[in-house]
Amino acid sequence: MLIPEMDGIELPRELDYISTGEVDGVGTWRELPEDADLKGWRAVPRRALWELTGEISFAKANRLYAEMDWRKNSRFCGRCGTPMEDGEDNGRACPKCGYRIYPIISPAVIVAVERENRILLAHNSAFPSGRYSVLAGFVDLGESLEEALRREIREEVGIEISDIRYFDSQSWPFPRSLMVAFQARWASGEIEVDGKEIDSADWFASEDLPEIPGSVSVSRRLIDDFIKRNS
Ligand SMILES: [Zn+2]
Structure with a gap:
């Protein structure tokens, strides 16, 4: 996406004119023609908007993008x-x-599972090397959020969970998901990773965490909440 180029000036937080093919500050989004004049604008990844312009602009821009993407595909x-x-x-x-x-919005569930003051974190094979996070997955047709959570955890690391509690939610526009976050407790079973999506997982104490996601995501808020209660 494009944001105004301002050499040597820190971008204002909460931009309300993030834009578009028009380069005129109007809050719509469309794809740029090949010969578009990009003077005065620079391209940044959508994910980078959170850091550059703050949460509100990130949400606004991603909503516009999702609308454009949906229209293009319908x-x-x-x-x-x-x-x-x-x-x-x-x-x-x-x-x-x-x-x-x-x-179309695709609901996904994400969960922080705890066992005796330790948190379950896993390395997804798509993550950068060494990065661990809480487990997540898409909800299947006909499933409740809780059923999706139990199935994902069982499939990916072979354990059963209990005491599922709602934590928070986040629009996750990559590409068009709604992330619903929960906390839960370990009930039974020992970790056995599926070896496909998840190649490593373990229980971690708050003072001995591996590398974890940045602050953009609800996954990080789940881990931060665990740290706060266990340090
Ligand atoms: Zn028809």
Whole structure:
């Protein structure tokens, strides 16, 4: 995405004009034409916005991006192939067969599991080497959030959990998820990683943690909460 270029000036926090192909400060988002004049703007990864401009701008920009991405991917009716039109609400409708669609959000669950003052952290094979975090996964069709949590933990590290409690949630627009965070306790079983998604996992005390995620994510807030209660 693009933010205004300001050499030698610290970016203001909470930018309200993060933008777009228009380079005019209007809060819409569209893809840039090949020959767009980018003078005065610089490209940054969407993830970097949190650090550069703060939480509100990060959320605003990612919402605009998600809308653009959804519109781009919902041009035709999935039922009959006719070009879709905007509906009266925030959905789109097929003028031929009447099929209606709405923006797609994929719920995911994330959980900090604790066992006797230690927290379960795992290394996902997609993480940088040495980085550990709490476990997460997408909710399947027909599952409750709690069922998804139990299944993910069982599949990835082979243990059973209990005392599941809601912690917090976070829009996670990479690409269009809603992360729902929980805390839970170990109930039974010993760690046995699946060897595919998770290649290493262990119980860690607060004074002996491995490298953990930065402060953007709810995963870090879960770990920080554990540290606060156990140090
Ligand atoms: Zn249709």
